[in-house]
Structure formats: structure tokens, C-alpha cells
Amino acid sequence: MTxxxxxxxxxxxxxTGQRRTTAWLLTASLVVALLVLVPVAAGVGxxxxxxxxxxxSVQHRIGVGGAELDRVAESVLWNVRFPRIVLALLVGASLGxxxxxxxxxxxxxxxxxxxxGVSSGAxxxxxxxxxxxxxxxxxxxxxxxxxxxxxVTVLLVYAMSRSGGRTEVVTLILTGIAVNAFAGAxxxxxxxxxxxxxxxQITFWQLGSLAQATWPKxxxxxxxxxxxxxxxxxxxxxxxxxxxxxxxxRHLGVDVERLRIVLVLVIALLTAAAVSVSGIIGxxxxxxxxxxxxxxxxxxxxxxxxxxxxGALVLLAxxxxxxxxxxxxxxxxxxxxxxxxxxxxxxxxxRTRRRQGGWA
Amino acid sequence: MNPRTxxxxxxxxxxxxxxxxxxxxxxLGDVLAEAExxxxxxxxxxxxxxxxxxxxxxxxxxxxxxxxxxxxxxLSALAADLPPTAGAVRIHGRPASAWSAPELALxxxxxxxxxSLSFPFTVEEVVRMGRAPWAAARPEDDEAAVAGAMAATExxxxxxxxxxALSGGERARVALARVLAQSxxxxxxxxxxxxxxxxxxxxVLRLCRARAHAGDAVVVVLHDLGLAAAYAHRVAVLRAGRVxxxxxxxxxxxxxxxxxxxxxxxxxxxxxxxxxxxxxxxREAAPFD
Numbered sequence: 001m002t003x004x005x006x007x008x009x010x011x012x013x014x015x016t017g018q019r020r021t022t023a024w025l026l027t028a029s030l031v032v033a034l035l036v037l038v039p040v041a042a043g044v045g046x047x048x049x050x051x052x053x054x055x056x057s058v059q060h061r062i063g064v065g066g067a068e069l070d071r072v073a074e075s076v077l078w079n080v081r082f083p084r085i086v087l088a089l090l091v092g093a094s095l096g097x098x099x100x101x102x103x104x105x106x107x108x109x110x111x112x113x114x115x116x117g118v119s120s121g122a123x124x125x126x127x128x129x130x131x132x133x134x135x136x137x138x139x140x141x142x143x144x145x146x147x148x149x150x151x152v153t154v155l156l157v158y159a160m161s162r163s164g165g166r167t168e169v170v171t172l173i174l175t176g177i178a179v180n181a182f183a184g185a186x187x188x189x190x191x192x193x194x195x196x197x198x199x200x201q202i203t204f205w206q207l208g209s210l211a212q213a214t215w216p217k218x219x220x221x222x223x224x225x226x227x228x229x230x231x232x233x234x235x236x237x238x239x240x241x242x243x244x245x246x247x248x249x250r251h252l253g254v255d256v257e258r259l260r261i262v263l264v265l266v267i268a269l270l271t272a273a274a275v276s277v278s279g280i281i282g283x284x285x286x287x288x289x290x291x292x293x294x295x296x297x298x299x300x301x302x303x304x305x306x307x308x309x310x311g312a313l314v315l316l317a318x319x320x321x322x323x324x325x326x327x328x329x330x331x332x333x334x335x336x337x338x339x340x341x342x343x344x345x346x347x348x349x350x351r352t353r354r355r356q357g358g359w360a
Numbered sequence: 361m362n363p364r365t366x367x368x369x370x371x372x373x374x375x376x377x378x379x380x381x382x383x384x385x386x387x388l389g390d391v392l393a394e395a396e397x398x399x400x401x402x403x404x405x406x407x408x409x410x411x412x413x414x415x416x417x418x419x420x421x422x423x424x425x426x427x428x429x430x431x432x433x434x435l436s437a438l439a440a441d442l443p444p445t446a447g448a449v450r451i452h453g454r455p456a457s458a459w460s461a462p463e464l465a466l467x468x469x470x471x472x473x474x475x476s477l478s479f480p481f482t483v484e485e486v487v488r489m490g491r492a493p494w495a496a497a498r499p500e501d502d503e504a505a506v507a508g509a510m511a512a513t514e515x516x517x518x519x520x521x522x523x524x525a526l527s528g529g530e531r532a533r534v535a536l537a538r539v540l541a542q543s544x545x546x547x548x549x550x551x552x553x554x555x556x557x558x559x560x561x562x563x564v565l566r567l568c569r570a571r572a573h574a575g576d577a578v579v580v581v582l583h584d585l586g587l588a589a590a591y592a593h594r595v596a597v598l599r600a601g602r603v604x605x606x607x608x609x610x611x612x613x614x615x616x617x618x619x620x621x622x623x624x625x626x627x628x629x630x631x632x633x634x635x636x637x638x639x640x641x642x643r644e645a646a647p648f649d
Contacts, residue, residue, distance in 0.1 A: 109478065242478075243481065252490070253464070253465030293480075297485070
């Protein structure tokens with residue numbers, strides 16, 4: 001026994017400490033990668049701007065030296081590239097964080113933001129506004145309706161799957177499936193009655209794209225995304241406890257019902273905000289948290305902010321690829337992420353199963 | 361109600377949220393949990409019908425009885441998981457429903473019948489989760505409590521392994537370590553020995569005895585009557601939602617009562633060397649075939 005205990009002292013502490021070190025290293029490298037990729041993404045495109053000029057222009061705008069570029073370059077950077085980059089960062093961070101939250105709330109590593117119906121609910125709102133030609137809120141109509149519909153959907157799912165003050169996870173997910181089917185039917189109906197131009201627009205929106213990024217769209221997403229991203233980490237520790245199950249979490253002092261309500265709202269906020277401006281972009285919320293869990297363990301204190309960072313990075317890189325790989329045409333971003341993401345996810349599944357003997 | 365277990369001195373509005381006040385250490389004999397005329401109905405079935413049980417500091421109380429007698433339901437009710445249909449459950453002197461979840465977490469720890477985990481946390485991380493209720497009150501005790509609980513349940517050498525990679529018995533011990541690390545004066549353990557080998561069954565019940573000796577109250581659901589007789593100060597025998605008998609095992613474990621409750625003839629006799637109570641089902645001598 002003494003020999004074993006000696007073994008322990010030499011082998012046990014490093015693993016947890018190692019995870020913590022990995023988490024810090026990952027956070028640092030994600031931030032660095034973002035700092036590198038943003039100016040690169042701003043420079044690359046149909047009208048190339050050298051990275052040095054990008055930095056100079058940014059410095060000039062925030063008033064710390066630098067120099068103004070010519071009119072075209074300035075316009076390309078500040079009216080086209082930067083809104084798109086910021087939108088990619090916000091949408092990616094929201095999707096990544098929402099995915100991690102959702103998997104934590106449902107205690108299921110395979111849960112996905114679309115499962116509880118936010119994505120398709122938001123899609124119904126957006127499609128309705130396009131098909132019916134609504135524009136009572138100007139540019140923001142699509143976003144606002146998508147967000148409202150997504151939120152209503154998730155609240156509806158949550159209310160319907162509650163019984164006796166409890167929410168059974170299976171019921172919640174099954175209800176989500178039913179709502180998804182209903183939303184799909186509604187979208188089909190709107191498509192059926194829409195004219196050709198609207199159908200075109202809807203199809204494009206459904207494929208997922210950031211091509212129509214503008215500053216107003218960024219502003220439309222910003223409050224929701226920032227609020228959601230700021231609130232999520234406050235619940236990290238409680239999410240860790242929830243992985244023991246609802247009852248054990250309650251035994252450890254977690255008000256499980258309230259935790260669920262708050263987090264479902266945050267998930268709705270993040271996902272609906274992302275979907276409303278960029279259409280349905282799959283896989284980010286699913287694979288990003290998985291990658292981080294494999295690298296740095298399942299603790300949510302790193303996982304939530306980490307997923308936001310990696311989600312932002314992944315979406316920025318994906319968008320950069322989508323708009324440059326087939327120049328001058330542009331691949332739909334949602335198609336690209338799904339094409340790359342699905343096989344990757346299969347590989348992740350097999351690898352993790354082999355290593356850990358399952359997902360439990 | 362013991363005034364020492366009452367944390368209320370500041371008015372509710374003035375207290376910081378999420379800062380529950382830890383209870384004072386109970387004195388020997390304090391009633392830390394009690395059920396009074398407790399009736400619990402689950403669906404149409406009355407699982408408990410008028411149960412009276414008291415759990416005192418310094419004592420191991422074993423809940424025994426046939427399958428479906430209501431042992432786990434009684435434990436859940438004492439843990440404040442199930443609201444009483446009629447009657448009352450009091451924890452540390454107050455109605456169970458009057459405590460908030462964080463307050464309860466400082467007063468009672470619960471070991472569920474089976475331990476599960478959604479994500480591959482390591483053993484040490486799981487045990488550390490038991491310290492969550494103390495994050496605001498006494499974080500400085502964390503290291504000692506975690507290390508002590510892991511050593512006591514002999515899981516220290518798996519500390520770095522993911523919980524999902526452990527065997528059933530190892531998981532059960534890790535779950536117990538988490539419950540011990542919670543450092544509450546009331547422990548509610550639902551079949552802690554079910555998945556364990558002989559050595560660890562003894563280890564777990566010795567741990568229960570040690571916690572009781574240190575002044576805590578321990579309630580443990582057991583199937584093995586021999587273990588109950590050897591380690592419990594008191595046993596409550598449940599049958600069909602009622603307490604058929606309650607008292608020290610030497611008095612309660614009689615051939616007549618156990619044979620009737622379990623609907624299986626049993627023999628109760630003293631150990632030839634120590635005189636401890638032994639319970640065995642009545643069996644014919646092994647036939648030659």
C-alpha cells in the first residue's frame with residue numbers, strides 16, 4: 001500500500017494540473033491566433049490590402065498613429081471586410097459557447113443548439129419576414145423576427161416539456177424534435193407561397209452566409225451575443241455539478257430548475273442572434289466544444305470561454321475560406337462548415353469512443 | 361429545535377445571496393433528520409404510509425427491508441428530494457422545504473444508488489465537486505477534505521483517471537468519496553455496498569461508524585442484514601411503506617420478525633466466537649446429487 005501511495009503522489013497531481021496548464025496555453029494560443037488571423041482576413045480578398053496597411057488603417061482610426069489608406073482601400077476595409085469579420089467573430093463565439101452550454105445543460109455531449117428548436121424557430125421568423133415582404137423595422141426586420149421567433153420557440157419547447165416542476169431531458173429533446181418538424185413544415189409553406197425572388201433569398205439565407213454583413217447587422221447581434229457570452233461563464237461551476245445528474249447537483253446546492261431556465265434563455269439568445277444574421281451554420285456548436293474537451297478536460301470554467309474563442313476563430317477561418325477558395329464566386333458558409341464538419345465529427349466520435357470506451 | 365443549528369441571526373433581506381451560513385457542529389444525540397407520520401404517494405401508489413423515524417447525531421441508522429418496502433423513498437424524503445404527501449420531514453430542526461438548496465447542501469450529503477457522470481471528469485475532479493457547497497464559506501478546508509475522502513475510500517491511486525474508465529465498484533467508492541468530502545453532519549447513503557467486494561463493504565461501514573463516532577448522523581440503506589447487525593447502532597425494518605420495527609439490531613433482529621417481513625424463513629444466531637448477531641436464510645443441508 002505504501003508503494004502505491006508513493007506512486008499516487010508522483011502521478012496524481014500532474015493530471016489535473018496538466019489540464020489547467022493546457023487550458024491556459026490553449027487560451028493564449030487562441031487569442032494569438034485570432035490576433036493574427038483578423039488582419040490577414042481583412043487583407044485577403046478580391047481587392048487585396050497588405051497586412052501592414054490594414055494595421056496602419058486601424059491605428060489611424062483609433063488615433064494611435066498609422067496612416068489613412070486610399071479611398072477604395074478604406075471603404076473595402078471598413079464597409080465590407082471589418083463588419084464581416086466582426087460578424088464572423090460574434091456568430092462563431094455565440095455558436096461555440098451555445099453548443100458548450102447546451103451540452104452541459106442536457107448532460108449530453110451530442111446535444112446540439114438546433115436540437116431544442118431555436119435554429120429552425122429562428123428560421124421560421126426570418127423566412128416569414130422575407131416571404132411576406134415585411135420591413136416595418138427596416139434592415140433589422142429579418143434579424144428581429146428571427147430572434148423573436150427563436151426565443152418563442154425555445155420557451156414553448158421548455159414549457160411543453162415541463163411536468164410537475166421538472167424537466168425530463170428526454171422529453172425536452174423529443175419535444176424539440178417535434179417542434180423542429182413543425183418549423184420545417186412552416187418554412188416549406190412560406191416557400192410554397194413566396195415569389196421567385198423571395199425563394200432565392202430564403203434559399204441563400206438557409207445555406208448560411210455572412211456575405212451581407214453590414215454594421216447595422218453587427219449592431220443587431222452585438223447586445224445579445226455580448227450579454228450571452230458574459231453571463232454564460234457565471235454558471236460554469238454549476239454546470240460541472242450538473243454533470244453528476246439533476247439530483248446530485250441539487251444535493252450539492254444547485255437550484256437546478258433556475259439554472260436550466262437561465263441557461264435555456266442564454267442558449268436561445270446566443271443561437272437565435274447568430275442564426276438571425278447568418279442563416280443556419282451547423283457543426284460549430286457541436287465540434288468546437290468537443291475538441292476543447294479532448295484537449296483540456298470537460299471543466300466548464302475553461303470550456304465556455306474557450307468554446308467562444310475557438311468558435312470565433314473557426315468561423316473566421318471558414319468564412320475566409322468560403323470567400324476566397326472559389327473566387328470570384330463565394331461558397332455558402334453553412335455548406336462549407338457542414339462539408340468539413342460532418343466527417344470531422346465522425347472521426348471525433350470514433351476516436352473518443354476508442355479512447356474512453358464511450359461517452360459516459 | 362437546537363438553537364445551535366439555527367443560522368438565522370441576520371434578517372433574510374440583509375444576507376448576501378448564495379452565502380448560506382454553515383451550521384454549528386451538532387451535539388451527540390441531536391436529531392438531525394426526522395420523519396413524522398410521513399406519507400409519500402408516487403403516482404397512485406402509497407410508497408410510505410405514516411412513517412416515524414429519527415436520525416440522531418452520533419448514530420448509524422440502517423434502513424432494511426424487502427425490495428419495494430420504501431427504503432430508498434424514505435431516504436429521498438429525508439434528503440428533501442421528495443415532498444411529503446402528508447406528515448412532515450425535518451432536517452436540522454426545520455421543515456425540509458424551508459431550507460434553500462445551498463443551505464441543505466451544507467447540512468446533508470446524499471449518495472445515490474448509482475453514480476453517473478455526463479462528461480469524462482477525473483476522479484479527483486469528481487471528489488472535488490463535493491466541496492462546491494463550501495466555496496463561499498470555508499474554501500480553505502478543501503484540500504484536506506478531498507485528500508482525506510479519497511484516502512478513506514482508497515481511490516487516491518485513480519485520482520488522475522477519468523471516472524468513465526473505472527469499474528462499477530471503483531465508481532461507487534469515488535461517489536462515496538465525493539459525499540464524504542462534502543463534510544456534512546448528516547449522511548444519507550443509498551446502498552453504498554451494493555457494488556463492492558467484501559473488503560470494501562467492510563471498509564465503507566467502518567467509515568460510517570467512524571463518522572458517527574465523530575458526531576455525525578449516518579443513514580444507510582442495506583440489504584445485507586449481517587452488515588446491518590454488525591455496524592448499525594439502530595435498524596429500522598420497513599415493510600410495505602411502514603416501519604415494522606425500530607431499535608438496536610440485537611433486539612430487532614428476531615427470527616419471527618425477519619421471517620415474516622421477508623416472507624422467507626431465516627435463522628438468527630450468535631456468532632460462535634464473538635456472539636455478534638448473524639442472519640442466514642433457512643437452508644436444508646446441501647443435498648447429495
